[in-house]
Amino acid sequence: QVQLVESGGGLVQAGGSLRLSCAASGRTFSSYAMGWFRQAPGKEREFVAAISWSGGSTYYADSVKGRFTISRDNAKNTVYLQMNSLKPEDTAVYYCAAAFAGWDTVVQVYDYWGQGTQVTVSS
Secondary structure, three states, X not given: OOOEEEEOOEEEEOOOOEEEEXXXXXXXXXXXXXXEEEEOOOOOOEEEEEEOOOOOOEEEOOOOOOOEEEEEEOOOOEEEEEXXXXXXXXXXXXXXXXXXXXXXXXXXXXXXXXXXXXXEEEO
């Protein structure tokens, strides 16, 4: 069992930055690939970024490539999402998720989810 708690969301102006954190409980955190997803009102949840269990490989949606960076610290059981050059279209609830099978862009592959943190980017 893995419990995930996101933090770091908030209101920021376009062009600004935020860093999201996702703290995981349990001793098996390093066994899971981790992903970040987001969901805007009236839209489906979409893939943002993922990182392999070791942190050696990272993957990004085209919409955030070059602006967002995912990282993890297995000693702290935490995964991060550094978001730079934020745009109003980045406004959404951001969720972290854990996948034992490995990273994927598909929601159904992920075994555990956090409760989400709101990110609002004003123009």
